[in-house]
Amino acid sequence: MARHPHIVITGVEHWGHTRPLCAFAIKAVQMRDVYVTLFSHPHVYEKVKKEMSRGFNGPGGSERLAQFVRVVAVDCLAVGATRRETMSLELLRYFESFMALYTRLLQEKPVTCYLTQTEFAGVPAPNMVVLDLIVGPLGPMLRNYPKNEAKLAVFCSGMAAYCYSCFAPSENGGPLHFKEAAFLEAERTGRDVNDVAEDIVYTYGDGITQMPGLPKMYLWEFDPQDTTALTKGVALGALRLAMYDTYDSCDELIMTSTEAYEPVALAATREWFAETGRGVWAVGPLALSDSKEAREGEVAQSARGTEIKKFMDDVVEKYGEKKMIYMSFGSGFWPPVPDKYEAFIDVLIEKRIPFIFSYASPIAQLSDAFRARVENSDVGFLSQFSPQQTILAHPAVGWFISHCGQSSTLESVSAGVPIIAWPFHVDQPANAVHLTDNLEIAYELYEVRTGNGTKPTYRTGKAPVGTLEALRAEAHEVLDKAFGEDGARKRANVQKLRAQILRAWDKGGSAEVDMTKLLDRALA
Secondary structure (H helix, E strand, O other), X not given: OOOOOEEEXXXXXXXXXXXXXXXXXXXXXXXXXXXXXXXXXXXXXXXXXXXXXXXXXXXXXXXXXXXXXXXXXXXXXXXXXXXXXXXXXXXXXXXXXXXXXXXXXXXXXXXXXXXXXXXXXXXXXXXXXXXXXXXXXXXXXXXXOOOOOOEEEEEEOOOHHHHHHHHOOHHXXXXXXXXXXXXXXXXXXXXXXXXXXXXXXXOOOOOEEOOOOOOOEEXXXXXXXXXXXXXXXXXXXXXXXXXXXXXXXXXXXXXXXXXXOXXXXXXXXXXXXXXXXXXEEEOOOOOOOOOHHHHHHHHOOOOOHHHHHHHHHHHHHHHOOOOEEEEXXXXXXXXXXXXXXXXXXXXXXXXXXXXXXXXXXXXOOOOHHHHHHXXXXXXXXXXXXXXXXHHHHOOOEEEEEEOOOHHHHHHHHHOOOOEEXXXXXXXXXXXXXXHHHHOOOEEEOOOOOOHHHHOOOOOOOOOOOOOHXXXXXXXXHHHHHHOOHHHHHHHHHHHHHXXXXXHHHOOOOHHHHHHHHHHHHHOO
């Protein structure tokens, strides 16, 4: 066998995490002769295969893809489980199946894809394992595994400021660090620490915190929507505790953020990791090339991709450029109160603003009456899975109504599209504040909030009114601003930031330099 270095990457089901992992793998193979074994969740295996193909569409690309990249589906499906049981059960099965496959990689033996039964030949033992935080518990397992000499790199596709505040030790200023609280409460009560963590992870008090580079916020502001329909019962507390061990055990930290977007938080993270001689590498934005072939490859991933492109072309012809809204809450989250998103979209229809509404969440449910209103409006388009990067790059798009997940945020900013923020959980509220208050390239919606989101924000001292009438009034106000002079100012701001961010992958740019240093360090 050829003795090239070998990177193992652990993919997950959540597309907002897996897509940047694909882009990272593509960048690595484009920069070095290196084998990549990318382990995929079966549910997104085909999308991963297509995404990888998009990255190798130039001359000789398909040959390089075949030579160096192996996409392997992991046997982890929890057949017959309820939706609430599925995530935790599939994680446990993922860990078990991955470790069995990894043992074969260490022995330089072939591995077999669970879905296709394709056998991939043995290659040199791994030099580096890249772990998404969702499968972070694999970190300590790999660290203690016999004869494993591979570097361990945590792949963080979240906002750097939020992750610092969650996982940095409290003496470093990590104010959201609840590991200490969980162990203290477990010691005091005699309860299992994972049970205590499960309680704490859903508890947001009235404390005040300040993340690196962000204004002060109440703790409850990090939970602006009731997300328990998606997250409750999936052992989130235990997973969060395991992430601390992953941060502590890793050799390198790979972040999908970029210097131009959050320099203060990245500097704080580097200072923290430097205390133990570990590297932090900001390799964002991780998006594929904007070539015609890459766009066509993404459009092909959506069942309605061709229709979406025609809809956007028609919008430009009928309404002009920058007149359409793209609306998506990512691949996981979904509004807990349907009346709220229906009321907002009714305002779009009333104002004759064309829009695409993407509903990829597994808990998304659209009523027949709502579907009919959109389909009969002549301005709306519904799509379960949408080619987001292609949509954001289209001249029809004026604004992106987003949950502000890190991947969606950076994709939007990299495309020069300003945002109307509708955050749900974790780092999304912090991104919304950063986009709105610091960068001035977004508006944030408040009347769409539920649960803890109905409490006041620290910055304004105000709480949402909470009625549908107030939501409609806010929608009218924000949309009028967005398509007026104030929106033009925000669009100019995002264009300036876009130019800075896109320079990151130029020769000598911040991402290109960090990726080069990481590969030099890990594959030596």
